[in-house]
Amino acid sequence: xxxxxxxxxxxxxxxYKVVLPFYAYAALSFLVATVLLFLASGNxxxxxxxxxxxxxxxxxxxxxxxMMILGASxxxxxxxxxxxxxxxxxxxxxxxxxxxxxxxxxxxxYVLDLRIYTQWASLSIxxxxxxxxxxxxxxxxxxxxxxxxxxxxxxxxxxxxxTAIVGVFILYSFTYPLLPRTSLAYLPxxxxxxxxxxxxxxxxxxxxxxxxxxxxxxxxxxxQLWFIYGFVNGGLLAxxxxxxxxxxxxxxxxxLLSVAAAIALFAHFCYHSYKARxxxxxxxxxxxxxxxxxxxxxxxxxxxxxxxxLIASKSEHIELTISYGFVIFFGWITAIILGMTFKxxxxxxxxxxxxxxxxxxxxxxxxxxFDEKIFKWMGMLYIAGFVLFTVAVLMGVLLLLQxxxxxxxxxxxxxxxxxxxxxxxxSQMR
Amino acid sequence: xxxxxxxxxxxxxxxxAALQDVMDPEIGLNIVDLGLIYQVDFDEEEKIVYxxxxxxxxxxxxxxxxxSAATESLKLSFPEYEVNVELTFDPPWSxxxxxxxxxxxxxxx
Numbered sequence: 001x002x003x004x005x006x007x008x009x010x011x012x013x014x015x016y017k018v019v020l021p022f023y024a025y026a027a028l029s030f031l032v033a034t035v036l037l038f039l040a041s042g043n044x045x046x047x048x049x050x051x052x053x054x055x056x057x058x059x060x061x062x063x064x065x066x067m068m069i070l071g072a073s074x075x076x077x078x079x080x081x082x083x084x085x086x087x088x089x090x091x092x093x094x095x096x097x098x099x100x101x102x103x104x105x106x107x108x109x110y111v112l113d114l115r116i117y118t119q120w121a122s123l124s125i126x127x128x129x130x131x132x133x134x135x136x137x138x139x140x141x142x143x144x145x146x147x148x149x150x151x152x153x154x155x156x157x158x159x160x161x162x163t164a165i166v167g168v169f170i171l172y173s174f175t176y177p178l179l180p181r182t183s184l185a186y187l188p189x190x191x192x193x194x195x196x197x198x199x200x201x202x203x204x205x206x207x208x209x210x211x212x213x214x215x216x217x218x219x220x221x222x223x224q225l226w227f228i229y230g231f232v233n234g235g236l237l238a239x240x241x242x243x244x245x246x247x248x249x250x251x252x253x254x255x256l257l258s259v260a261a262a263i264a265l266f267a268h269f270c271y272h273s274y275k276a277r278x279x280x281x282x283x284x285x286x287x288x289x290x291x292x293x294x295x296x297x298x299x300x301x302x303x304x305x306x307x308x309x310l311i312a313s314k315s316e317h318i319e320l321t322i323s324y325g326f327v328i329f330f331g332w333i334t335a336i337i338l339g340m341t342f343k344x345x346x347x348x349x350x351x352x353x354x355x356x357x358x359x360x361x362x363x364x365x366x367x368x369x370f371d372e373k374i375f376k377w378m379g380m381l382y383i384a385g386f387v388l389f390t391v392a393v394l395m396g397v398l399l400l401l402q403x404x405x406x407x408x409x410x411x412x413x414x415x416x417x418x419x420x421x422x423x424x425x426x427s428q429m430r
Numbered sequence: 431x432x433x434x435x436x437x438x439x440x441x442x443x444x445x446x447a448a449l450q451d452v453m454d455p456e457i458g459l460n461i462v463d464l465g466l467i468y469q470v471d472f473d474e475e476e477k478i479v480y481x482x483x484x485x486x487x488x489x490x491x492x493x494x495x496x497x498s499a500a501t502e503s504l505k506l507s508f509p510e511y512e513v514n515v516e517l518t519f520d521p522p523w524s525x526x527x528x529x530x531x532x533x534x535x536x537x538x539x
Contacts, residue, residue, distance in 0.1 A: 078489035279536045358495040359502025
């Protein structure tokens with residue numbers, strides 16, 4: 001007579017208290033990074049290994065990109081692996097170690113003081129990432145559900161740890177002779193382990209779960225996702241071998257083709273998810289997120305030109321390398337975060353404010369908790385700043401660089417404005 | 431209206447009408463047309479309403495709010511009954527469970 005369906009389900013999600021500090025930290029980091037970019041825009045024609053560039057890149061990669069992914073993933077990993085987060089305490093500790101380590105590390109780079117406190121900061125970040133890995137891995141072990149998305153996530157975290165450990169070695173090698181080659185020689189390895197292994201794999205794993213979910217799409221193709229997983233990891237492993245075996249630059253096209261194939265397949269996956277969607281109207285946040293998938297193609301294009309240049313002239317074109325880094329951190333990674341923040345954070349804030357009031361009266365919609373007009377302005381300023389900055393670096397026009405950087409500062413101010421609006425939202429129970 | 435199982439079709443209609451006030455905040459569609467309600471049974475001796483429902487995804491961050499709202503909504507319609515809302519993911523939700531009205535709504539949006 002009574003409930004004839006399967007077992008009762010456990011659905012306890014991660015507390016908002018765990019997630020919100022990561023979002024706040026990431027938002028402030030974005031603001032700081034754009035301000036530093038504006039201040040350092042005069043140095044963009046010099047080598048990429050400058051104190052200011054190093055500080056900006058690490059604030060963007062760790063403070064902005066990684067902290068945001070860590071925060072969101074503490075909430076989303078349970079959705080992806082169909083199991084509870086193993087420990088909220090580990091999540092708090094992970095936040096604390098990263099939150100302390102990142103600004104000290106960035107400051108160390110900014111003033112080019114790579115001695116003891118910068119070294120300890122790097123270890124603090126590694127410890128934070130290690131705790132994050134343990135938390136996610138234990139969550140997976142406990143959940144007993146296996147799916148392709150979970151493999152993307154856990155492999156991405158392993159690459160992130162590897163990136164951080166290589167970074168620590170590079171940092172220490174400025175003081176102690178730890179590495180057989182010069183520290184600078186390891187920068188491409190450090191950068192690509194992080195960009196491809198961590199960011200690309202993580203974004204693809206989470207995106208392939210969330211994009212069809214938000215669009216309510218009928219499309220699913222696990223086989224295709226496994227191919228993507230194989231191409232990304234295969235390409236990255238090939239790059240590592242080529243690096244350590246010191247093979248010639250021509251070989252770099254092999255990992256490039258492998259990762260390009262993965263990106264093409266992922267774009268194909270997103271396109272078919274979009275075409276097979278039941279929910280016809282696509283909101284602005286999803287549009288920005290889908291745009292970021294297309295923006296993955298831009299770094300690949302730059303990389304083809306950079307490798308071709310290396311083969312042809314045996315020298316590196318600094319403007320191209322700086323543009324390549326810029327279109328990754330301020331382009332693709334930033335675009336997906338700008339979109340996904342307002343696809344996830346309003347729901348977290350809504351839950352914080354109205355969870356105990358659900359069903360007891362009229363509550364506002366989560367999407368009404370932030371200012372959509374400000375969001376649109378933020379998006380327009382961001383796109384204008386991004387395009388202009390990329391062009392300005394390639395052309396080497398200082399005034400254009402400063403205008404573009406100012407647009408990005410304004411965009412980050414508007415982003416933070418909306419974040420503040422969300423964080424300070426009070427109940428408007430009608 | 432939907433494929434909801436019940437031991438009392440008349441009361442189930444009242445219950446579903448009440449549950450249509452509960453929205454999935456992300457999608458903007460009510461949980462009945464979204465196909466989240468599987469079963470509504472009535473224990474007349476003990477005066478208990480049993481509602482078995484699902485979510486579009488397990489560990490959905492909005493899950494607790496949706497089930498709380500469903501409970502409150504049923505309490506309002508059946509004040510003399512105790513309400514017991516349970517979640518199941520067996521079978522899991524799929525887009526095929528969305529009603530015709532729900533599909534029309536999503537097509538328009």
